[in-house]
Amino acid sequence: xxxxxxxxxxxxxxxxxxxxxxxxxxxxxxxxxxxxxxxxxxxxxxxxxxxxxxxxxxxxxxxxxxxxxxxxxxxxxxxxxxxxxxxxxxxxxxxxxxxxxxxxxxxxxxxxxxxxxxxxxxxxxxxxxxxxxxxxxxxxxxxxxxxxxxxxxxxxxxxxxxxxxxxxxxxxxxxxxxxxxxxxxxxxxxxxxx
Amino acid sequence: xxxxxxxxxxxxxxxxxxxxxxxxxxxxxxxxxxxxxxxxxxxxxxxxxxxxxxxxxxxxxxxxxxxxxxxxxxxxxxxxxxxxxxxxxxxxxxxxxxxxxxxxxxxxxxxxxxxxxxxxxxxxxxxxxxxxxxxxxxxxxxxxxxxxxxxxxxxxxxxxxxxxxxxxxxxxxxxxxxxxxxxxxxxxxxxxxx
Amino acid sequence: xxxxxxxxxxxxxxxxxxxxxxxxxxxxxxxxxxxxxxxxxxxxxxxxxxxxxxxxxxxxxxxxxxxxxxxxxxxxxxxxxxxxxxxxxxxxxxxxxxxxxxxxxxxxxxxxxxxxxxxxxxxxxxxxxxxxxxxxxxxxxxxxxxxxxxxxxxxxxxxxxxxxxxxxxxxxxxxxxxxxxxxxxxxxxxxxxx
Amino acid sequence: xxxxxxxxxxxxxxxxxxxxxxxxxxxxxxxxxxxxxxxxxxxxxxxxxxxxxxxxxxxxxxxxxxxxxxxxxxxxxxxxxxxxxxxxxxxxxxxxxxxxxxxxxxxxxxxxxxxxxxxxxxxxxxxxxxxxxxxxxxxxxxxxxxxxxxxxxxxxxxxxxxxxxxxxxxxxxxxxxxxxxxxxxxxxxxxxxx
Numbered sequence: 001x002x003x004x005x006x007x008x009x010x011x012x013x014x015x016x017x018x019x020x021x022x023x024x025x026x027x028x029x030x031x032x033x034x035x036x037x038x039x040x041x042x043x044x045x046x047x048x049x050x051x052x053x054x055x056x057x058x059x060x061x062x063x064x065x066x067x068x069x070x071x072x073x074x075x076x077x078x079x080x081x082x083x084x085x086x087x088x089x090x091x092x093x094x095x096x097x098x099x100x101x102x103x104x105x106x107x108x109x110x111x112x113x114x115x116x117x118x119x120x121x122x123x124x125x126x127x128x129x130x131x132x133x134x135x136x137x138x139x140x141x142x143x144x145x146x147x148x149x150x151x152x153x154x155x156x157x158x159x160x161x162x163x164x165x166x167x168x169x170x171x172x173x174x175x176x177x178x179x180x181x182x183x184x185x186x187x188x189x190x191x192x193x194x
Numbered sequence: 195x196x197x198x199x200x201x202x203x204x205x206x207x208x209x210x211x212x213x214x215x216x217x218x219x220x221x222x223x224x225x226x227x228x229x230x231x232x233x234x235x236x237x238x239x240x241x242x243x244x245x246x247x248x249x250x251x252x253x254x255x256x257x258x259x260x261x262x263x264x265x266x267x268x269x270x271x272x273x274x275x276x277x278x279x280x281x282x283x284x285x286x287x288x289x290x291x292x293x294x295x296x297x298x299x300x301x302x303x304x305x306x307x308x309x310x311x312x313x314x315x316x317x318x319x320x321x322x323x324x325x326x327x328x329x330x331x332x333x334x335x336x337x338x339x340x341x342x343x344x345x346x347x348x349x350x351x352x353x354x355x356x357x358x359x360x361x362x363x364x365x366x367x368x369x370x371x372x373x374x375x376x377x378x379x380x381x382x383x384x385x386x387x388x
Numbered sequence: 389x390x391x392x393x394x395x396x397x398x399x400x401x402x403x404x405x406x407x408x409x410x411x412x413x414x415x416x417x418x419x420x421x422x423x424x425x426x427x428x429x430x431x432x433x434x435x436x437x438x439x440x441x442x443x444x445x446x447x448x449x450x451x452x453x454x455x456x457x458x459x460x461x462x463x464x465x466x467x468x469x470x471x472x473x474x475x476x477x478x479x480x481x482x483x484x485x486x487x488x489x490x491x492x493x494x495x496x497x498x499x500x501x502x503x504x505x506x507x508x509x510x511x512x513x514x515x516x517x518x519x520x521x522x523x524x525x526x527x528x529x530x531x532x533x534x535x536x537x538x539x540x541x542x543x544x545x546x547x548x549x550x551x552x553x554x555x556x557x558x559x560x561x562x563x564x565x566x567x568x569x570x571x572x573x574x575x576x577x578x579x580x581x582x
Numbered sequence: 583x584x585x586x587x588x589x590x591x592x593x594x595x596x597x598x599x600x601x602x603x604x605x606x607x608x609x610x611x612x613x614x615x616x617x618x619x620x621x622x623x624x625x626x627x628x629x630x631x632x633x634x635x636x637x638x639x640x641x642x643x644x645x646x647x648x649x650x651x652x653x654x655x656x657x658x659x660x661x662x663x664x665x666x667x668x669x670x671x672x673x674x675x676x677x678x679x680x681x682x683x684x685x686x687x688x689x690x691x692x693x694x695x696x697x698x699x700x701x702x703x704x705x706x707x708x709x710x711x712x713x714x715x716x717x718x719x720x721x722x723x724x725x726x727x728x729x730x731x732x733x734x735x736x737x738x739x740x741x742x743x744x745x746x747x748x749x750x751x752x753x754x755x756x757x758x759x760x761x762x763x764x765x766x767x768x769x770x771x772x773x774x775x776x
Contacts, residue, residue, distance in 0.1 A: 008590060009639060011199065012403075020601065023214060030292075179270075205396050208397070209400030216474050217411065225489030252463055408602065419684070446654075
């Protein structure tokens with residue numbers, strides 16, 4: 001039951017985050033195709049953020065699927081993750097408004113990095129609760145994707161001051177790593193369900 | 195369980211989309227009836243979009259009712275659908291602000307078309323998972339309504355540059371097609387439940 | 389299951405409506421107590437609307453508690469109700485911005501009236517599905533409160549053009565009628581549960 | 583079931599509140615680090631409010647975990663709590679916009695105080711329903727934290743007119759009191775579950 005409500009609240013917060021970001025895309029002045037031009041960077045930022053929030057929802061979902069119980073520490077580790085994700089609409093709007101200038105792109109990367117660290121802490125908290133022999137521990141394994149993501153975010157932040165598009169390539173690289181489905185967990189779960 | 199969470203997240207996103215659209219209807223300047231005049235096109239756009247999101251919620255609900263399991267591909271096909279629907283508040287606001295000019299109406303149609311294609315992909319993904327002999331496959335049948343909708347959206351987009359109201363007639367036609375209840379699925383399900 | 393998802397979606401929409409209304413209360417210019425003055429009518433409108441949405445959530449909850457099944461007509465009757473309620477943030481904002489001028493107050497009343505009628509239709513649709521001998525039919529009885537509300541809203545709308553505060557007294561009267569708990573349904577249900 | 587829907591609606595409202603607050607953090611004008619400076623007080627206010635809403639969600643969750651049934655009075659006591667919490671985005675925005683001036687900080691404290699009183703009423707309503715020998719009554723005990731919070735809020739409000747940062751220290755003190763996990767309830771529940 002506790003786990004269900006944790007999922008329900010997280011789903012609610014993620015659903016609101018992913019949807020209110022679109023409010024930052026103000027309808028353009030004028031009705032011509034050209035009027036859409038200044039909206040383009042905001043739209044691209046929106047797409048990237050939508051994909052990231054969607055990845056977090058997906059991972060969160062897979063993670064909690066394998067979880068058997070939660071405690072107070074888990075609730076706060078989860079809220080900590082939601083805190084950083086709740087800042088994504090703000091960093092997305094700034095990055096889009098300023099056509100991918102260095103500072104906003106770096107801040108976007110910092111928030112993604114802090115969210116990745118928060119996710120890592122959530123995973124560790126759950127592992128501490130379930131023990132090394134649990135389905136959860138086996139499914140997560142060495143959590144390579146999580147570690148690689150952090151390893152990519154760290155250089156992506158200073159690189160925004162060299163060329164912001166290099167940071168963007170880093171962000172897209174992380175997204176692609178996660179979009180390739182994590183066969184291990186799924187196969188492990190379906191094997192166990194069988 | 196996985197299916198429940200997919201439904202819960204989709205419900206959350208659709209509930210937020212359908213509700214935040216109303217934020218684009220800014221309270222008019224002045225307290226007279228005449229002050230409501232400029233709000234009228236925004237209100238009409240809102241009604242149309244409310245009906246479309248409601249139809250998607252309804253169809254999504256019926257579709258998942260017949261679904262037995264979901265996998266990673268389903269989750270992403272569903273998120274892809276939610277992405278296009280999340281753009282509806284933006285296109286609705288632009289269309290309303292510019293009193294049904296050609297470009298905004300065409301963009302509105304494009305987003306509806308892409309959402310319809312995303313829904314089609316979601317249905318295919320679920321069918322691939324359940325097989326041709328499943329309740330799902332039998333309930334969906336030839337998916338005539340889905341195909342007709344796409345066939346109406348495609349000409350509706352260029353027609354916005356001839357006369358925007360012709361596109362509106364197309365959109366309303368699609369809405370009416372879906373509002374007529376899909377007796378087949380309901381009867382099939384209730385027969386099976388019995 | 390279908391009923392659960394109807395409840396979940398309605399809860400989502402009502403939760404968003406009740407919460408985004410507060411976004412219309414813009415933080416005042418200046419940091420003095422006097423700066424709060426112009427916010428007062430917006431705050432009072434917000435309180436009234438919060439109470440009305442809360443009443444609808446409560447009634448909706450009690451209504452569906454006694455419901456055994458839903459069909460396509462129910463889903464649309466429910467969406468119709470949510471449509472009128474989704475306009476409440478708009479009418480609330482207009483009424484608050486214009487310090488209770490006649491037109492905004494009348495429009496506020498019209499939306500409440502249409503929501504009340506939509507609720508009445510939802511009740512009828514559910515009764516038609518469950519039959520006269522059902523727990524639902526017995527719990528609802530003659531639906532006196534629903535009918536009285538409509539009877540109060542109808543004169544409240546034109547009275548806004550005489551004195552807007554008369555309409556407000558009508559709205560508050562309806563709210564009080566509903567806030568007095570409907571002992572009949574609760575006692576009926578708890579008796580049946582026993 | 584009634585309890586589930588109470589939880590679902592509360593989760594929805596709290597999820598929206600916690601997320602829309604970020605909309606008050608408007609993307610800064612300009613793309614330099616210096617442009618972030620004026621956003622700092624808004625960000626700090628956001629962090630404080632996020633923590634408070636998170637604490638309420640957590641407490642609400644623990645409270646309802648031990649609850650066995652709810653009635654009409656509970657539903658309204660819960661809505662009363664949600665009402666005061668729904669004002670948090672407004673007071674947060676005003677406090678942030680005006681760089682922690684006396685009036686906004688005092689109003690922020692007033693809303694927190696009223697929310698704390700509303701939570702106290704909710705607890706009393708649930709206790710009245712469950713009786714002194716219930717798991718709920720034993721878990722809550724003397725509700726020391728609730729009483730201490732109120733005792734801190736009361737002086738914090740006038741102190742905002744002496745030095746606003748003294749009020750902030752009070753608010754942070756309350757947050758820390760709650761962040762220290764309430765071992766009693768958790769241990770009581772897990773003992774009972776065992």
